[in-house]
Amino acid sequence: MPLLEAGLRALWGARYTTLAALGECRAGGALLLQSLSTDIYQNLALEDWLHEYVQTWGGQALLLWRNGPAVVIGRHQNPWRECNLKLMRERGVQLSRRRSGGGTVYHDLGNINLTFFTSRQRYDRRGNLELLISALKGIRPHLDVMATDRYDLLLNSAFKISGTASKIGRTSAYHHCTLLCNSDRSTLSSVLQSPHQGLQTNATPSTPALVKNLCEEDPTLTCDVLMEAIAAEYTRRHSLRDQIVLIDPRDDSLLPGIGKFTQELKSWEWTYGRTPKFTISHLFSLHHDVNEEDVKLNMSINHGRIESCSIEVFSDWLPSAMCDHLASDLIGNRFCPTETMVLASAHLRACSLDNELHNRWNALCEHVMAIM
Numbered sequence: 001m002p003l004l005e006a007g008l009r010a011l012w013g014a015r016y017t018t019l020a021a022l023g024e025c026r027a028g029g030a031l032l033l034q035s036l037s038t039d040i041y042q043n044l045a046l047e048d049w050l051h052e053y054v055q056t057w058g059g060q061a062l063l064l065w066r067n068g069p070a071v072v073i074g075r076h077q078n079p080w081r082e083c084n085l086k087l088m089r090e091r092g093v094q095l096s097r098r099r100s101g102g103g104t105v106y107h108d109l110g111n112i113n114l115t116f117f118t119s120r121q122r123y124d125r126r127g128n129l130e131l132l133i134s135a136l137k138g139i140r141p142h143l144d145v146m147a148t149d150r151y152d153l154l155l156n157s158a159f160k161i162s163g164t165a166s167k168i169g170r171t172s173a174y175h176h177c178t179l180l181c182n183s184d185r186s187t188l189s190s191v192l193q194s195p196h197q198g199l200q201t202n203a204t205p206s207t208p209a210l211v212k213n214l215c216e217e218d219p220t221l222t223c224d225v226l227m228e229a230i231a232a233e234y235t236r237r238h239s240l241r242d243q244i245v246l247i248d249p250r251d252d253s254l255l256p257g258i259g260k261f262t263q264e265l266k267s268w269e270w271t272y273g274r275t276p277k278f279t280i281s282h283l284f285s286l287h288h289d290v291n292e293e294d295v296k297l298n299m300s301i302n303h304g305r306i307e308s309c310s311i312e313v314f315s316d317w318l319p320s321a322m323c324d325h326l327a328s329d330l331i332g333n334r335f336c337p338t339e340t341m342v343l344a345s346a347h348l349r350a351c352s353l354d355n356e357l358h359n360r361w362n363a364l365c366e367h368v369m370a371i372m
């Protein structure tokens with residue numbers, strides 16, 4: 001049995017059931033679910049699947065889920081503007097684009113996600129946040145937690161502990177939010193820092209805030225304690241028979257079609273290719289010997305692909321024909337380091353350069369890849 005599943009079964013004791021129960025739910029009833037996966041793509045796919053299911057079932061549900069390290073951008077956002085993709089690749093932090101709008105957040109196992117599925121009519125973000133506040137105050141009455149007009153939860157009127165987004169369909173809707181319990185705050189702030197200054201875009205910007213973990217306020221608060229309290233509050237409000245349904249988003253036979261949802265969410269076309277058109281203007285210095293060479297790069301990127309590109313080196317450090325060659329080769333390609341690496345190596349194989357030019361070419365290509 002996978003570790004997480006064993007842990008959850010231990011946490012919920014006898015008060016859990018498995019998916020077989022899903023089909024047995026009363027039409028219009030309520031369900032309390034917890035995902036057995038910590039994979040961001042599988043969990044977002046589970047949300048998609050449940051959103052459709054709730055539509056036909058006509059009930060409501062709360063899904064509790066957590067992920068390994070991941071940055072989750074809103075549907076209409078630009079990942080290059082919102083985060084440090086190079087640092088994320090180095091640290092193994094996943095990037096994913098969700099289907100709801102809004103800003104960018106960081107997830108890890110110290111962050112709880114909650115998704116409230118309802119019909120469109122019963123969609124009630126304030127009511128859901130009140131449920132969370134009651135659950136928190138129920139176990140720790142001294143906590144000062146409040147909901148803001150933009151549906152954030154603040155601790156001590158100053159620190160964000162929860163961010164909200166939602167998706168409203170024709171007949172059903174979901175509201176999902178985070179809850180910071182003991183996330184790695186230093187990784188959170190460094191991966192949500194874009195290195196780009198000259199990026200122009202109309203994509204939705206995030207609203208940065210001061211964040212805090214609940215465990216910093218009260219070290220006895222763990223994710224398990226919080227999830228247990230939230231589950232109890234949901235159970236109480238919906239008069240449930242105290243059962244948590246553990247649900248495995250890898251199970252295509254129980255959740256028909258979910259694998260396709262996961263693949264789509266994982267695809268480059270969805271994550272990067274859905275970025276609204278943007279331009280990058282980047283001035284940088286390359287060091288060689290004791291000198292610094294200034295390089296100017298201008299690009300426009302549409303659907304994640306390079307539409308126009310110019311690279312200027314202000315000296316004969318690298319022949320301008322080589323820069324022009326790289327710029328024109330890049331056009332039509334994905335704004336992505338792996339594709340650029342293939343292009344740059346093919347170019348090296350096609351022309352014989354002396355050692356010095358070879359090194360300069362590599363330095364330029366490495367810098368171009370680093371901004372992607």
Ligand SMILES: Nc1ncnc2c1ncn2[C@@H]1O[C@H](COP(=O)(O)OC(=O)CCCC[C@@H]2CCSS2)[C@@H](O)[C@H]1O
Nearest residue numbers: 103104105106162163164165176177178206207208209
């Ligand atoms: N995990 C987490 N929780 C709360 N606040 C966060 C978190 N990570 C980052 N931030 C802070 O919020 C801002 C962005 O705020 P902003 O208001 O722009 O965006 C949001 O809040 C979106 C919430 C999406 C919730 C979904 C629920 C399940 S999948 S993701 C960011 O710059 C940080 O300062």
